[in-house]
Each structure stands twice: as C-alpha cells, then as structure tokens.
Amino acid sequence: MFWAFMYWYFLGGGAAGISAGVLTPGAVEELSDRVAIVVEDPVRADAALSTLADLKKNAVAFEKTFAASGKAVKRSYRDHGADRAEIEAVLEQLNRDWERGQERALDLRFELREQLTREEWNALYSAE
Amino acid sequence: MKSSAGLSLTTVTTLVVVLLASCATLKQSPDPGKVQAQIAEARAQELELVRATVTDPARAERLLELLAERDRLVEKHARFLTAHRQKIAVLAADYDARREDFEVLLADFNRQRAAAQKETIDLVADMKATTTADE
DSSP states (O other), X not given: OOHHHIIIIITTSSGGGTTTTSOOHHHHHHHHHHHHHHOOOHHHHHHHHHHHHHHHHHHHHHHHHHHHXXXXXXXXXXXXXXXXXXHHHHHHHHHHXXXXXXXXXXXXXXXXXXXXXXXXXXXXXXXX | OHHHHHHHHHHHXXXXXXXXXXXXXXXXXXXXXXXXXXXXXXXXXXXXXXXXXXOSHHHHHHHHHHHHHXXXXXXXXXXXXXXXXXXXXXXXXXXXXXXXXXXXXHHHHHHHHHHHHHHHHHHXXXXXXXXXXXX
C-alpha cells in the first residue's frame, strides 16, 4: 500500500527525477528537434544530434534500471515479512547506477556544449 | 477492501504530488483549492480505512501517526525536488556553467535522496511492525 509513495518520492521523484534534471528522454528529443532548426552548419548539427542520441540512450538505459529496481522494491514492501537488508541492497545498487548515469550525462552535456556556439546554445534554451 | 485501502493511501500521495508540482510550473496548473479539497477527502477516507482495518485502537492510532509522518516526508522531499529541478534547469541553460557547478548540485541531490530512502525504509518498517500481515 505504500508503493506509490516509495516509487515517486523516495526513489527519486518519478520519471522526471531519474536524471536529477540533467536529461530525460523527452527533454533530449525536444533538444534534438531544436538543434535541427538552430544549427545551420550540417556537420556540427550532425555531431550534436549524435551526442543527443547518446544522451537519449543513456537516459533510456537508466529508466530500465530504475524500473527493475522499482519492481524489487515493490515486492519487498508488499511482503510484510521481507528483510530490510534486501531492499537496502537494491537501493544501494540503484544509487551506484544512478551516479554513473549522472556522470555520463554530464560528459555528454559538455560534449554537446563544445559542438555549439554560445548563440546556438542560447537559442536552444530560449525556446523552452 | 485491500485494494480500496491501497487506492486511498496512494491517492493522498498522488494528490500531494500534483499540488506541489503545480507550485513548480505555470504550465497545466490544476486548481490548488480543488486539489486541496481532494487531499482532505482522500485523507478522511484513509483514516476511515485504517480504523476499519486495524482493529486494535492503539495500533490504529499509531498507524495514523505514521501516515502523518509519511505525508510530512513526502512534502519535504517534494519541495526539495522542485527546488532542485529549478536550479539545475537554470544551470543547464547556462553556456558558461562549469562541470563542478553541476557536480555540487548532483552531490546534494544524491545525499538528500539517500537520506529520504533511509527515512522511508525506517518508516515502512515501523508501519509493518504496527500491523499484522493480514492487515
């Protein structure tokens, strides 16, 4: 009965909290659409879109990890006799994966920045 | 009965989420007054369900205290998440933002999340200890 409470808030805030705001697949798709409009140089546009595709892959992979951990948490919380050590182990692993995902997202965010001019970057974000 | 109890307990949390989310964005904001009224109604149903399901009055009262603590935890963490997302959105849009700036915010996010996970595990352990497996 505490499942939704756990999943939404204490695993990190639901889908929008997965990347701590650095990226979500939806946000990456929106940025990709804008790159195609804002970046006129086809070579840099392709490079930026490739980086964004990697970002999306990273986000989707973490969503799967998050969902799998969520199932384990759900099982444990629904089982009145479940050992808390089991859920702690699941969350520790999830948190390690989470931090790796954040590092990768930051790598790609700064890779994208190097591919764009200041004006292009501002144009991408001013559309939000 | 079990499924309706689960639904009610989930409803309170979901409504708090909706209300707090509406504070974070001007887009698609629900009517806060209406959501507050829904929260109050769901909480009343929750109270009724706990009293109907947990037959021992002392344990029922204890469970209600724990549910109130749950609400406080949800609201505290939701407010943190809302503030965090606003900060990181500003940073993400800043061409001159440094990696260290992101790392500081993410480290804080990770610490807060881990603390919230621990608080929740403790709370749910207390809830399990307060109820029987059948309840």
